C-alpha cells in the first residue's frame with residue numbers, strides 16, 4: 001500500500017519538507033502519493049498517512065488543510081485501518097508552538113486512526129535544516145508501518 005503524504009502550508013516551507021520526504025521514500029522503493037490540497041476523498045481510504053503541516057494564526061492549521069480536518073472531525077469516518085505520523089513546522093516564538101500537530105493527532109485519533117510514532121515538531125527559530133531533521137525522523141515512522 002502506498003504512503004499518502006498531505007501538506008498544510010502557507011508559504012511553502014512544509015511543502016518543501018514533504019517534497020523532500022517524498023523523494024527519500026521513493027528512493028527507498030516506497031510508493032508515495034503526495035497531495036498539497038488534499039480532499040476528503042483523497043484520504044478517506046488511506047491506510048498509511050503522513051501529515052506534514054505548519055501552524056498558523058494562533059495555533060491553527062493552515063488554510064489549505066483546515067477545511068479537510070473540519071470535514072473529518074464532523075464526519076462519521078472510520079479510520080481504524082489508518083496508521084499515521086505527523087511532521088510539524090512551527091515557531092517557538094508562539095505560545096501555540098506546533099499546535100496544528102496536536103489538532104491533527106486529536107482528530108485522526110478520534111476517528112480511530114493509529115499514531116505510530118511520536119510526532120516531529122521542528123522549531124524554525126533554531127532549526128535551519130528542516131529536511132535533515134525530517135529525514136532523521138522518517139525511519140521511526142516507516143519502520144512502524146505494517
Ligand SMILES: Cc1cc2nc3c(=O)[nH]c(=O)nc-3n(C[C@H](O)[C@H](O)[C@H](O)COP(=O)(O)O)c2cc1C
Pocket residue numbers: 008009010011012013014015053054055056057058059060062089090091092094096097098099124
Ligand atoms: C502569521 C503567522 C502566524 C504563526 N502562528 C504560529 C503558531 O501559532 N504556532 C507556531 O508554532 N508557529 C506559528 N507560525 C510560524 C510558522 O508555522 C512557520 O513560519 C512555518 O515555517 C511556516 O511554514 P509554511 O510556510 O509551510 O506555512 C506563524 C507564522 C506566521 C507568519
